[in-house]
Amino acid sequence: MAEEQTALPDAEMHQTEEPAKTGAAICDLAGNPVADSCAKQGKLLGLLYGTAPGRAALKLLTKPVVSKAAGLALSHPLSTVAIPPFVLTKHIRMKDFAEEKFRSFNAFFTRPVKPEARPVDRFPQALISPCDAKLTVVPIDAETHFQVKGADYSLSAFVGCKRLAKRYEGGQCLIFRLTPDDYHRYCYPDDCRIGKTRLIEGVLHTVNPVSAKYVKVYHRNTRTVTMLDTVHFGHVLQIEVGAMFVGKIVNHPHGDCAARGIEKGYFEFGGSTIVLILEKDAAVLYEQILRNSENGAETVVRYGSRIGTANPAFLRTQE
DSSP: OOOOOOOOOOOOOOOOSSOOOSSOEEEOTTSOBOOOTTHHHHHHHHHHHHSHHHHHHHHHHTSHHHHHHHHHHHTSGGGGGGHHHHHHHHTOOGGGBSOOOOSSHHHHHTOOBOGGGSOOOOOTTEEEOSSSEEEEEEEOOTTSEEEETTEEEEHHHHHTOHHHHHTTTTOEEEEEEEOTTSOOEEEOSSSEEEEEEEEEOOBOOOOSGGGGGTOOHHHHBOEEEEEEEESSSSEEEEEEEOOTTOOOEEEOOOTTEEOTTOEEEEEOSSOEEEEEEEOTTSEEEOHHHHHHHHTTEEEEEOTTOEEEEEOHHHHHHHO
16 A cells, blocks of 8 residues: 555534434445434434534543443453343344353454354455445545545545555445444455555544534545455455544455455444445446435445445456
């Protein structure tokens, strides 16, 4: 990856004229509405981000040391008392997982899934989802900016490098938002050679859409950026974004290469986000995903499932 870096912005939280919504519109791959499992959380976050006392509290809550302390508490054996109500309220399918007893809440939260519960699409030119998530696809414009929930983002500020961002002019930004009820392990989206991973330090705001009206999360949150030289999609950036109360981002060492669907890492407790940055015309996304995104709705996707295919015309340019 290029060495030239841009300074991280340290802008104050902002508020647009429109009040923040307390929940996101979520649909399935057929365009049908899906219930938001975190609607109540959105209301609480609306109070935090939408009121002066709440924003004062956020100055403390978004500090990495607070999320680290929360992570330590959730790794204590006593934290197991939180597992049964979490399974009940979040409708967790425990039959998808091999383990039944856990030493802590974090051990439960990062539990590995049975392979048959998250089959990886093996069609050679399939673009797969790297995780369970709610997906939004947005275009990257000629100035390498992209829009998320009305907020304007600079790709160079997001990835920490102007020269690197320039490669993705006219490309696509795929935002996979994980909520606490999602499986929090993630994989490589294609067979690839793995570049160096860069850690960009920051704070830890929530990735719930309610925050978008007040703070540029993808400029400010801690994140890791990895360049993947893929077989079917050119150079892809895979970015893991930390969030409020996420204990840590854990990426496994894999040497120089990895196969599609191989686990790349996991998040400890909390909501979080994976972002894939694709070059111009690298992939053809499912039309319903694009339609949902244009209508302001996220699309529910699962680890290893197909969300699009490689663009034959792009592949020919890579030969």
